[in-house]
Amino acid sequence: MFIGSHAVSEGRITRRRLTRGPYVRVLHGVYADVSVPRDHALRCRAAALLMPAQAALGGRSAAAVLGAPAPGWRDPVTVVVPAPLTWRGPGGVRVHRTDFSAGDVVDDGSGLRHTAPLRTTWDVAALEPTGTAVSVLDAMLRAGTVRATDLSALLRERSGRRGSRQVRRVLDLADPRSESPPESLVRVACVLGGLPAPVPRYDVVEDGRWLARVDLAWPGQRVVVEYEGEHHVDGVQIVRDDARLARLSASGWLVVRLAASDLRALDDVVARIRAALAERSTRV
Template identity: 40%
Template sequence: MSKAPRRPPQLRGRVFRGSVAVSRGLLTRNDLRSSAWRPLFRDVYADAKVSITHVVRCTAVGRWLIPPEAAIAGRAAAGLYGCGTPTASDPVDVLIPRDARIGPATGLRVHHGEIDPDDILERAGVRVTSPARTCWDLARWLDVIEAVVVIDAILARRLTTVSALREYALNRAGRRGWRSLLRAVDLADAGAESPQESRTRVRLVLAGLPRPETQWIVAERGRFVARLDLAWPQFKVAVEYDGLWHDDPEQFHRDRRRLNRLLGGDWIVLHVTGKRLRDDFDGFLAEVRAALRARSRSSW
């Protein structure tokens, strides 16, 4: 019968440095190779019974793998703020001062840059870039659509405001990325309720269409009829993103019933799915443009 792996009570349910556990006599190097422990990074291990999330990995990085003046940044920082849903296997973005260096570590995405004193906050014992700095880095590191997706979520959680982000960018005029942040902020909208809604809106605007309203409420004689993901109320044209929430059949039917009432009135409601955005955005764009043209005298 094989011997059960050693699981000292001091390490159960914990994430720890392997070298520290060995130096204290809790484990041997061979013990660390057993099924009881899961390697996360170089010399960082977790009890195999611990559920490893992106937050757990960010916490380990912040505590043990980066210098004190560095911080969790970018999408990883946004995830710590509850914005976005990074998976456990996604790389952890870290921001390091220009003159600092860290050893190679699989699973990290290292960025060097100037860090202002107000750019770093502490969250649950981990240094993380402030919401404003996080938005700036996202605007520098991602394409504008993906940057706006996360900035929308940060705005929706009221971690910062559009005016505060504009001021942050203007105060850094001349530094790399300040114009990118202004552009992303001009496209951002706290009303977006999902990443795909954000992507749909930004892609339509970048294609030259007028900016739609988000989560537009349609009422009839003071009574609620429907809430529309994206709407041009002056033209009574709307776009609805059909997403994963349609796994709830009852919700699907309730929403479609409301939309059918709109279709029976003066509204044109166009539906789009993730597959359509990915494979046939140009076709969808043509449909939206045609609907807007039919309701206006513009030549978008």
């Protein structure tokens, strides 16, 4: 990866080849070989070439560097800069001006500066929509990147600061039992929609026989939600899933099946689950 203007001025490449050659423009002025995978990590490294020395990757971008689920290729890179700086960044970079100490920033060993885990968690919770923030925090807690006790202590320390109310809301909703962002998003949408909180990764056991581990469950109403991601389109996996869900249905559980397309309309998802819970409540 390289800054195009630098490569041209140093005679390493012509401007014609830069624009017509086998390169992809990652961010304005930054290019990479077309064979390099186009993901958020590439965009983060492009931003690192442009941002001031005092700046660091932050928010979801820092969380991705730390191992949390990464934003998509088209999603902006989040960069935090000390409040006095006025750097705006190119298109595709979201700049957040804030105060942070030396202890809030770490270097990954390759020159990539990003916020430390606790500071990253705070910024994700404060800056991102609630569902997105919870999904990132669920992953960081599950991986052990941060601990709930440390987050609670940080919240007490920063109580009253801007964004602290939103951070508390995210921390209250976080649950490391959720194993994927879609599970977290649906769970949070249900709670924010006024439904009882579901149990993530619930083991369904009937008469001492284990039937399945499901994504989300309301055991009292015997309702489960199963999210079917891309791996579910595999022929063998489809057969296994259908057999597993058939066992649940045969045992009296109502199964709500969701696909990736359903996540574009979470209000509709919540309405489906609400109807399922209401149907079962009338039978109790």
